[in-house]
Structures are given as C-alpha cells and as structure tokens.
Amino acid sequence: MARYTGADCKRCRREKQKLFLKGAKCESAKCPIEIRPYPPGEHGRGRTKDSEYLLQKREKQKCARIYGVLEKQFRGYYEEANRKSGKTGENLLRILESRLDNVVYRAGFAKSRDHARQLVRHGHILLNGRKTDIPSARVSPNDIIEVRASSKQLTPFQVAAAEAGEKTVPAWLEASPAKLRILVHSLPERQVIDTQVQEQLIVELYSK
DSSP, rough: OOOSSSSOOOOOOOOSSSSOOOOGGGGGGTTTTHHHOSSSSTTTTTTOOOHHHHHHHHHHHHOOOOOOOOHHHHHHHHHHHHHHSSSSHHHHHHHHHHHHHHHHHHHHHSSSSSHHHHHHHHEEEEEEEOOOOOOOOOOOOTTEEEGGGTTTTTTTHHHHHHTTTSSOOTTTTTEEEETTTEEEOOOOOGGGOOOOOHHHHHHHHTTT
C-alpha cells in the first residue's frame, strides 16, 4: 500500500497551518510551524500571488494530507462523491470521515490519524466483531468498532482509557473508553465536521 513517508511537519508548514498530523507535538511549543510559520524550502519566505488554480490545488492537497490519502485514492473518493445525490463537497468530506482510521482517531483512541492507521494495520481493531486491518475500510450507521481483547492492555489503549474526556468526541460517534468501544450513530453532516477546508474549491478543481 502506497503511503507518504516524508516529514509531516513540512506538510503543515507548506499549508501554513496546523494539520494536526503529529498528535501531542502539534499542541506543544515544539511544533515547527510555531517556530517557522512559513513554507519550507529556499523560497519559503518569498511572497507569491496565488492564482485561482493554485488556491484550489492547495485546498485539495491540504484535505488529502489531513486525512492521509494519496492522490489516486482521493480522486476516487471525489468521483464517488460526485455520483451521489446532494452536494459533492459535503459528500466527499462524509466519505473521508467514514474511514475506519478516522473514526478511531475521532473517538480519541489514537493521538493522530497516522497513529490510528498503524493501530488498524496491526490488527488491533475489530469492526462488527471481525478483525479489520484496512485503514480505508468504511463504517456505516450502527456499526460497532472495538479493540481486540488481546490488545486492550497495550499502552496506546491504556492511555486512551486514562485520558477519556480530554478530547471532544463528535456527536455522530459514541465512544466508551472503559470498554474501548465505539458506536457509529450516523454519518456526519457538514456542520459537525470540524475539518478546516473549503471543499467547494476542491469541487471546482476537479470539475475543470
């Protein structure tokens, strides 16, 4: 499976905002964007006038980086969203939010989406009672996600149970830290998705 292996913090600096890719580090003073709040590279501090196309491209890149999705898969999600009824941009965000790794992260069982992907890939997560090691697996309303019994004593899950309540869990999910279980009530509407992206710019980019 193809995945990005470069420096996460450079991606935040490229987008000129925190994408929260590194968990607790993003909340600390050690976050590189706090020290160097400009894009990486020799010309990072230079002033550039962004064209309409560049703004659309950057918004797409930002969204893909937040959810840890590469271009081919992201394009596939867009095409699926475009086939559905309703607003394409909102459909796209709903698809991204329904990924298993995102749900594990949103419920507070992982420090970042990258950490959540690792937990899923290593076989620690059950989806409706079955081991699922595919981070891009999609959840549906009334699905139950839980940590395997043999994995519950591992440090990441013990930390998640101990820190329960420190992170706000979205209303479309019900997390039970004591049982290390998540119930999906529904898929989210746009107004409850806090991802800071302008999805209409992505739609305009792919519509050309």
